[in-house]
Amino acid sequence: MLNIVTTFFSRGDLLFKGGWQGKILRVDLSKGKIWDEPLDKDIAYNYVGGRGVAIKILWDELKPGTDPLSPDNILVIASGPLSGSPMPSSGKLVVAAKSPLTGGYGDGNLGSEATQYIKGFGYDAIVITGKAEKPVLLHLSENGAELKDASSYWGMKALDTIDAIKKDFEKTVSVLTIGPGAEKLVKFGVVVSERTRSGGRPGIGTVFGSKNLKAVVVDRKPDFKMYDFDEARNLGNEAAKFLKNAEMYKAWVNQGTMLTIEWSQENCVLPTHNFSDGVFDEWEGISGDTMYEKYKFKISGCPFCTMPCGNMSRAKAEPFAGIEVELDYENVAMLGSNLGIGSMDAIIMLNYLADQYSIDTISLGSAIGFAMELYEKGKLPEKYKDGLDLKFGNVDAAIELTERIANRKDGLGKILSEGVKKAAEIIGNGAELYAIHVKGLEVSAYDCHAAPGMALAYATSPIGAHHKDAWFIAQEVKKGRLEYERWKAEGVIELQRIRGGMFEYFVGCRLPWVELGLSLDYYPRFFKAVTGEDYNFDKFFEIADRIYALIRAFWIREFGHWKREYDYPPMKWFEVPLTKGPYAGHKLDRSKYDQLLSHYYDIRGWDENGIPKVSTLKKLGLDFVIPELSKIVKLTE
Numbered sequence: 056m057l058n059i060v061t062t063f064f065s066r067g068d069l070l071f072k073g074g075w076q077g078k079i080l081r082v083d084l085s086k087g088k089i090w091d092e093p094l095d096k097d098i099a100y101n102y103v104g105g106r107g108v109a110i111k112i113l114w115d116e117l118k119p120g121t122d123p124l125s126p127d128n129i130l131v132i133a134s135g136p137l138s139g140s141p142m143p144s145s146g147k148l149v150v151a152a153k154s155p156l157t158g159g160y161g162d163g164n165l166g167s168e169a170t171q172y173i174k175g176f177g178y179d180a181i182v183i184t185g186k187a188e189k190p191v192l193l194h195l196s197e198n199g200a201e202l203k204d205a206s207s208y209w210g211m212k213a214l215d216t217i218d219a220i221k222k223d224f225e226k227t228v229s230v231l232t233i234g235p236g237a238e239k240l241v242k243f244g245v246v247v248s249e250r251t252r253s254g255g256r257p258g259i260g261t262v263f264g265s266k267n268l269k270a271v272v273v274d275r276k277p278d279f280k281m282y283d284f285d286e287a288r289n290l291g292n293e294a295a296k297f298l299k300n301a302e303m304y305k306a307w308v309n310q311g312t313m314l315t316i317e318w319s320q321e322n323c324v325l326p327t328h329n330f331s332d333g334v335f336d337e338w339e340g341i342s343g344d345t346m347y348e349k350y351k352f353k354i355s356g357c358p359f360c361t362m363p364c365g366n367m368s369r370a371k372a373e374p375f376a377g378i379e380v381e382l383d384y385e386n387v388a389m390l391g392s393n394l395g396i397g398s399m400d401a402i403i404m405l406n407y408l409a410d411q412y413s414i415d416t417i418s419l420g421s422a423i424g425f426a427m428e429l430y431e432k433g434k435l436p437e438k439y440k441d442g443l444d445l446k447f448g449n450v451d452a453a454i455e456l457t458e459r460i461a462n463r464k465d466g467l468g469k470i471l472s473e474g475v476k477k478a479a480e481i482i483g484n485g486a487e488l489y490a491i492h493v494k495g496l497e498v499s500a501y502d503c504h505a506a507p508g509m510a511l512a513y514a515t516s517p518i519g520a521h522h523k524d525a526w527f528i529a530q531e532v533k534k535g536r537l538e539y540e541r542w543k544a545e546g547v548i549e550l551q552r553i554r555g556g557m558f559e560y561f562v563g564c565r566l567p568w569v570e571l572g573l574s575l576d577y578y579p580r581f582f583k584a585v586t587g588e589d590y591n592f593d594k595f596f597e598i599a600d601r602i603y604a605l606i607r608a609f610w611i612r613e614f615g616h617w618k619r620e621y622d623y624p625p626m627k628w629f630e631v632p633l634t635k636g637p638y639a640g641h642k643l644d645r646s647k648y649d650q651l652l653s654h655y656y657d658i659r660g661w662d663e664n665g666i667p668k669v670s671t672l673k674k675l676g677l678d679f680v681i682p683e684l685s686k687i688v689k690l691t692e
């Protein structure tokens with residue numbers, strides 16, 4: 056044991072009626088110091104939790120220009136007032152920091168029982184700075200918060216670490232951990248929990264690694280203060296009944312997001328051959344039906360979920376037979392069709408390696424696809440080929456390259472471990488055209504050559520290209536695929552307010568609403584029952600806009616300048632048309648995209664360069680941002 060907190064579990068909850076527990080656990084790994092701080096009431100009411108609390112702490116406390124891998128970066132692990140409550144699918148936790156992959160704001164959410172237990176011990180968030188001299192884990196228990204030697208776990212694969220810690224602690228604990236990829240500082244290292252959940256695509260696991268923090272372990276402590284628990288439980292039961300009776304419930308728990316493979320193929324958005332096409336000839340080998348009929352052996356999912364969508368699947372064919380992993384759409388598309396791989400067994404192996412090394416499956420699939428396209432187009436310089444035959448569909452080469460990336464092996468492996476943006480800069484030779492990213496974060500699994508609204512959603516996502524804030528593609532396919540009209544900018548912002556705002560700050564899974572149609576009207580009711588506070592949608596959306604504007608201000612401050620081009624989708628979607636499928640020949644139109652982006656800025660109250668206007672900042676209560684931003688960019692009134 057290295058240190059025990061002295062002022063443990065003071066009554067921060069007296070500040071709040073419920074939901075918020077009233078304290079933040081602070082940890083300085085360099086000094087081995089741990090202490091409590093009250094959660095500021097203004098932060099709670101105006102930024103709520105999760106992503107909101109994370110960006111406020113990062114804005115207030117992170118010195119601009121901090122190296123994301125230095126001890127000074129700030130790691131925030133935040134629950135929200137509704138996480139771990141009777142709200143359906145509430146077992147989510149946000150992890151955030153300045154991103155080593157993008158240099159801007161980075162976060163992710165993952166399913167973890169820790170979100171509830173942290174609150175059980177009286178905390179809304181854990182904020183970690185510094186760097187431990189040797190590997191440590193942070194342990195929260197009835198005895199307090201302690202830093203413990205974790206040298207024996209360092210170098211251990213992530214899933215094995217979870218098993219080992221659970222065994223060694225000999226009691227029920229929730230574990231957040233990383234594997235050797237994040238330890239070795241692959242820039243897209245993620246955090247893994249509950250064996251099948253991971254999150255923090257922009258390198259939040261890498262920040263764990265840079266701090267010599269192997270794990271956060273939280274003893275089971277399920278009860279936390281709620282304003283009206285009976286009402287929350289009644290609402291939870293009512294919502295669960297609705298979900299279990301929903302028309303799509305059975306299909307959802309059978310296949311979860313894997314239902315999307317077939318839909319994406321039909322609609323020509325399934326990323327194929329490094330986002331060269333939206334249809335894949337071998338799609339049936341990786342479809343949801345194939346997964347369900349041949350590979351799935353168990354339902355899994357996040358804790359406290361009434362509609363679990365995880366597909367525990369087992370490989371059948373040698374040499375991968377027996378490997379078990381949870382499959383979902385993003386992983387299968389990025390490690391399958393995007394690499395020209397139509398074998399589910401091979402995808403299971405690649406996914407398993409990514410989970411064990413704790414590196415992001417989406418960025419991994421993008422990095423390998425990028426290398427394969429360069430290789431096939433004769434654009435990969437000889438010195439970077441490293442003896443690999445990187446043709447699309449070559450499973451052995453994909454596995455070998457995964458190992459080299461995860462271990463940051465000198466040569467192509469190390470270059471790709473930086474992410475595709477940086478890799479393209481290193482490789483040169485026109486490689487930039489094939490790097491599929493926004494702001495340095497690799498694009499998740501929807502091709503947008505013929506989907507301008509989804510392209511806008513990716514381009515304006517606050518962490519770089521990810522679909523979690525605005526999965527606009529479904530609306531776009533239904534209502535007008537190729538249009539660049541203002542309604543698309545309005546639709547993207549509406550989704551960003553709900554998905555990227557509400558669900559990321561009160562912290563819970565959006566899928567009961569998105570997939571099974573649970574009415575959004577439940578959420579203010581849950582909020583009232585759990586916190587005792589009356590928040591309507593106007594207030595919810597205002598908070599979401601505040602968080603978005605503050606995140607944008609953070610990016611500007613970190614970059615020291617800002618350009619409209621940073622809100623563009625990948626260059627390839629403008630330059631190289633699709634070759635196959637119903638949208639063959641289509642690509643994005645740059646001038647029309649610019650108009651769409653201008654609509655987006657106009658609705659948000661941002662100027663023509665994507666910088667929030669002074670009037671917008673004031674309206675959102677972000678006056679404190681103005682002096683710092685005006686030193687960097689010219690602000691518009």
Ligand code: SF4
Nearest residue numbers: 144356357360364564
């Ligand atoms: S629906 Fe899926 S992602 Fe959402 S909480 Fe349940 S298991 Fe997790």
